Amino acid sequence: MTILYRMGAAVLMAAVLVLPAQAATNIQFMFPAAVQGNLAAQMQKIVDQFNRHHPGIHVDAVFSGGYGQTLTKSTSAARVGKPPAVALESANFISDLAINGMIQPLSPLLKQAGHKPRQYMQNYWAALRPNAMVRGTVYALPFQNSTPVLYYNKALFKAAGLDAENPPQTWPQWVKDAKRLTDTKAGHWGLIIPSSNGSYLAWLLQSLSMANGGQFYNTVFPGEVYLDQPSVIGAMRFWRDLTQRYAVMPKGVTTAKAGTAEFLSGKVGMIVLSTGALGYIRSHASHFPLGVAFVPGNVRRAVPIGGGSLVMFKGISADAKKAAWTFMQWMEKPAQLARISQRRHRERPRLMS
Amino acid sequence: MMPHDRRRLVALALSSFVLLWSTPFLWMLIAAFRPSGDNVAIASLWPAFEPTIKHFASALAAGDFGQWYLNTLLVVSGILLVQLVTVSLAGYAFARLSFRGRGTLFALFLVQLLLLPPVLLVPNLQTIVNAGLYGSLAGMMAPYFASAFGVFLMRQVFRSIPRELEEAALMDGASWWQVLWHVLLPLARPGLVAFSIVSIVFHWNEFLWPLVVVNSPQRYTLTVGLASFATGAEGGNEWGMIAAGTLLVIAPLFIAFVLCQRHIVNSFMFSGLK
Numbered sequence: 254m255t256i257l258y259r260m261g262a263a264v265l266m267a268a269v270l271v272l273p274a275q276a277a278t279n280i281q282f283m284f285p286a287a288v289q290g291n292l293a294a295q296m297q298k299i300v301d302q303f304n305r306h307h308p309g310i311h312v313d314a315v316f317s318g319g320y321g322q323t324l325t326k327s328t329s330a331a332r333v334g335k336p337p338a339v340a341l342e343s344a345n346f347i348s349d350l351a352i353n354g355m356i357q358p359l360s361p362l363l364k365q366a367g368h369k370p371r372q373y374m375q376n377y378w379a380a381l382r383p384n385a386m387v388r389g390t391v392y393a394l395p396f397q398n399s400t401p402v403l404y405y406n407k408a409l410f411k412a413a414g415l416d417a418e419n420p421p422q423t424w425p426q427w428v429k430d431a432k433r434l435t436d437t438k439a440g441h442w443g444l445i446i447p448s449s450n451g452s453y454l455a456w457l458l459q460s461l462s463m464a465n466g467g468q469f470y471n472t473v474f475p476g477e478v479y480l481d482q483p484s485v486i487g488a489m490r491f492w493r494d495l496t497q498r499y500a501v502m503p504k505g506v507t508t509a510k511a512g513t514a515e516f517l518s519g520k521v522g523m524i525v526l527s528t529g530a531l532g533y534i535r536s537h538a539s540h541f542p543l544g545v546a547f548v549p550g551n552v553r554r555a556v557p558i559g560g561g562s563l564v565m566f567k568g569i570s571a572d573a574k575k576a577a578w579t580f581m582q583w584m585e586k587p588a589q590l591a592r593i594s595q596r597r598h599r600e601r602p603r604l605m606s
Numbered sequence: 607m608m609p610h611d612r613r614r615l616v617a618l619a620l621s622s623f624v625l626l627w628s629t630p631f632l633w634m635l636i637a638a639f640r641p642s643g644d645n646v647a648i649a650s651l652w653p654a655f656e657p658t659i660k661h662f663a664s665a666l667a668a669g670d671f672g673q674w675y676l677n678t679l680l681v682v683s684g685i686l687l688v689q690l691v692t693v694s695l696a697g698y699a700f701a702r703l704s705f706r707g708r709g710t711l712f713a714l715f716l717v718q719l720l721l722l723p724p725v726l727l728v729p730n731l732q733t734i735v736n737a738g739l740y741g742s743l744a745g746m747m748a749p750y751f752a753s754a755f756g757v758f759l760m761r762q763v764f765r766s767i768p769r770e771l772e773e774a775a776l777m778d779g780a781s782w783w784q785v786l787w788h789v790l791l792p793l794a795r796p797g798l799v800a801f802s803i804v805s806i807v808f809h810w811n812e813f814l815w816p817l818v819v820v821n822s823p824q825r826y827t828l829t830v831g832l833a834s835f836a837t838g839a840e841g842g843n844e845w846g847m848i849a850a851g852t853l854l855v856i857a858p859l860f861i862a863f864v865l866c867q868r869h870i871v872n873s874f875m876f877s878g879l880k
Contacts, residue, residue: 281821286833286834294668294835313821313822315821315822316823316830316833316834317817318813318814318817318830318833322814322817325724325727325814325818326817326818329727329728329731329818330731330818332728332731332732333728333731333732333734333735333740334735335735335740514845
């Protein structure tokens with residue numbers, strides 16, 4: 254097979270279109286799909302603006318699918334010697350990428366620019382700092398970060414005799430409210446926690462484990478995972494009980510998209526989704542009053558960081574590295590962050606003083 | 607029960623299966639024409655009575671569909687043309703020529719069917735980069751120029767053709783390639799058609815490999831193009847536009863199927879595929 258397609262490839266070499274040569278330093282920026290809307294076009298606009306203001310640099314904005322596909326595309330490219338200079342990767346993959354030696358530590362670049370890395374990170378919200386750092390070294394710049402949050406339907410709360418201004422704070426209250434909201438005859442579910450692999454499953458199990466007093470992995474020694482620890486097992490059991498024991502949540506896998514559609518159709522009392530979905534939910538939940546609350550806690554109240562951060566890949570030229578750093582710094586300016594967080598209703602990751 | 611009644615019952619059961627199976631398609635058709643803002647009905651099969659073509663307009667405005675149709679057509683037909691040559695020749699070799707290690711080589715060929723495509727993502731990409739095809743449509747096509755499944759299918763098809771026909775041609779002085787071209791391939795046409803359909807549908811719908819190989823929007827295929835403006839990462843989806851965009855993506859295949867239905871079904875019956 255190899256010989257066959259090498260031969261075919263050689264024949265087709267002639268047909269390859271070659272990109273026009275450019276004098277500026279060309280770098281590639283891979284970015285994943287948006288929460289909603291035509292991000293490819295929005296991102297192109299932002300990148301075009303950068304290119305206009307930086308004649309020596311040309312950034313190619315490359316759409317790369319969902320967060321998982323972005324990881325596949327960028328790391329595959331890196332393994333064959335074509336790494337993107339900059340990528341917007343899921344915040345959940347930063348440690349992986351750093352441990353596997355795929356991305357550059359940014360601390361040396363910060364030092365070169367005259368910053369003390371730890372001090373520089375004080376520009377960002379405290380909760381985002383550990384996620385961007387691996388073993389004390391900065392590896393990512395927070396960009397469009399999010400956390401899980403509880404969305405609820407105030408109309409259904411009132412109909413079930415619950416206080417719509419007082420959403421559940423603890424797991425026992427959560428179960429109690431979800432039971433009241435569940436109405437099998439009307440086809441109403443009390444709660445949905447999206448459980449599709451590759452999008453929400455691991456993130457929300459991590460969220461429940463943290464609320465249960467645990468951690469998904471050792472944050473000081475990343476790579477050590479706690480999946481078999483009581484706090485995580487307890488979280489999994491709680492999740493299972495919601496469908497099996499209390500029967501307040503549909504059985505089987507519920508994707509985030511299906512869950513969102515059901516919530517918006519007014520048939521679900523509560524749903525756990527990213528803060529990144531806020532804009533979409535708010536603009537589509539026009540026919541019932543929407544409530545947004547913290548995810549209930551058990552041993553403590555805690556949620557993991559999600560969304561995406563900017564990273565720089567290894568294996569790029571010194572010129573590309575310089576250009577990539579200029580681009581990352583520019584993307585991290587409050588003006589650009591504000592554009593993204595307004596469009597996508599994200600947290601602005603940076604403290605503005 | 608009378609035979610007549612039984613037949614009616616079978617027809618009824620089959621029709622309900624057909625209805626069940628076509629639900630996703632029906633939903634897509636209805637969602638594509640449903641005005642937005644009508645969120646209560648997002649999952650409903652009940653059509654809106656004031657249909658709109660707004661979703662089609664915004665899908666066509668958001669993406670360069672003309673270019674993406676062209677790219678998809680080029681990739682799908684390019685792969686198929688090369689495949690038809692390679693699978694016919696290799697299938698013929700495994701079916702008719704006797705050489706040392708034929709069984710082992712064929713078994714090795716079949717082992718490829720056991721590999722999940724994502725496993726080959728990085729090795730294939732490496733080959734494409736080495737060949738200088740990274741980022742091009744040719745690079746998207748190259749790994750599929752040989753097909754283990756196609757070789758297997760054509761070998762079976764050739765073996766089912768009586769040897770006497772070939773022998774008669776050989777007696778008349780035909781060379782091996784004349785036998786292949788004038789005798790075997792015309793008889794193997796249903797097999798080739800069946801393989802072509804499988805190949806076209808697979809490559810038309812493929813997403814991950816095209817996404818990984820190309821970077822420029824000018825080289826997107828329909829699937830990557832649709833994802834670039836219509837998917838949502840964390841829950842939100844513009845269902846109307848996705849439904850309209852998906853209809854645009856599948857339209858050529860769907861129309862082709864409706865036009866050639868009888869031919870397609872016959873080919874599958876012949877080759878024992880489903």
